[in-house]
Amino acid sequence: MKKLAVLASLIGVSFMVNDGVSADLNRVAIAIHGGLALPRGKMTSETENDIRGALKNSLTAGFQELKLKNGDSIRAVVAAIKVLEDSPQFNAGKGAVVTSAKTIELDAAIMEGKERRAGCVAAVKRIRNPIFGALAVMQHSPYVLLVGEGADKFAEDHRLLMVEPEYFFTPRRLQEYERLKASRAKRAEGDHANRQGENRGTVGAVALDQYGNVAAGTSTGGLAFKIPGRVGDSAIIGAGTYADNRTCAISATGDGEFFMRSCAAHDIAAKILYRKSTVLEAAEEVIADVRHMGAEGGVIVLDRKGHLAMPYAAEGMYRGFIDQDGEIQINLYDR
Numbered sequence: 001m002k003k004l005a006v007l008a009s010l011i012g013v014s015f016m017v018n019d020g021v022s023a024d025l026n027r028v029a030i031a032i033h034g035g036l037a038l039p040r041g042k043m044t045s046e047t048e049n050d051i052r053g054a055l056k057n058s059l060t061a062g063f064q065e066l067k068l069k070n071g072d073s074i075r076a077v078v079a080a081i082k083v084l085e086d087s088p089q090f091n092a093g094k095g096a097v098v099t100s101a102k103t104i105e106l107d108a109a110i111m112e113g114k115e116r117r118a119g120c121v122a123a124v125k126r127i128r129n130p131i132f133g134a135l136a137v138m139q140h141s142p143y144v145l146l147v148g149e150g151a152d153k154f155a156e157d158h159r160l161l162m163v164e165p166e167y168f169f170t171p172r173r174l175q176e177y178e179r180l181k182a183s184r185a186k187r188a189e190g191d192h193a194n195r196q197g198e199n200r201g202t203v204g205a206v207a208l209d210q211y212g213n214v215a216a217g218t219s220t221g222g223l224a225f226k227i228p229g230r231v232g233d234s235a236i237i238g239a240g241t242y243a244d245n246r247t248c249a250i251s252a253t254g255d256g257e258f259f260m261r262s263c264a265a266h267d268i269a270a271k272i273l274y275r276k277s278t279v280l281e282a283a284e285e286v287i288a289d290v291r292h293m294g295a296e297g298g299v300i301v302l303d304r305k306g307h308l309a310m311p312y313a314a315e316g317m318y319r320g321f322i323d324q325d326g327e328i329q330i331n332l333y334d335r
């Protein structure tokens, strides 16, 4: 951290994250999140190692795409998110949370900042990597959002890798489901307090490529014990995911209903566009706003100059980026 601050002061920059790190990311940049962190008391060193390892692999996969000849931010975001979807540690792809009907329904979105094209899938059950489903919707359909069976069929028709729903289940999430089922009677519907760390682990990425184009993507299983059919902010453009070269790329995590009600991701972009806020100011204001509404959450925000902000209102947020030396920086709590 010290090294970054020194480098930043030498080159006269520019770039703040909420834990005080300053750096310049150069033209090519990538940052990721793995959702809000488990309460510290529930974190084991084994889980922490797994999470750090997956975040590192995700950043490496995304950065490799950016460094390729013609590498672009869309491919980088997809590559980074795929790694996290494949890891059982996160609430996305394999290892996602379980619904009240003991099913798994996945949401994902991608958006690019140059032409503001976007693709999203919601409540899908069979696409092995839902972020590929979102990408296919963006690239091969005139639509933005496909849901449920129609989205699964679209993915199948476009030859994406499909799996049986059982693929996504993990013992940890099944135990969580049983615990939530048992305590259901005691919980008021929509109670956001005392969630004890369920839901954690939505994943997202933002990237800036050599052409100055930004992109954002988010993938999640949504809320633990949600009723079937519930769709969160991750798959909603302007709520949990947004990208616009004029402003920035954003991926959010947290209590999705609040991010939808406040149009959080678009609000960050709007503050930058209309009010000339910095990335950090805009991101912090929006997180303060959702916090004020009663939510926990965080965002990663990257603009085309490489300014990055990663504020969150929670005990921790799994997050990482690659600095201007190509070094991987990962933080889980560190407030």
Ligand code: ASP
Binding pocket: 035, 036, 199, 200, 201, 202, 220, 221, 222, 223, 231, 232, 233, 234, 240, 252, 253, 254, 255, 256, 257
């Ligand atoms: N935002 C996600 C949703 O509401 C959950 C999360 O990020 O933890 O579906």
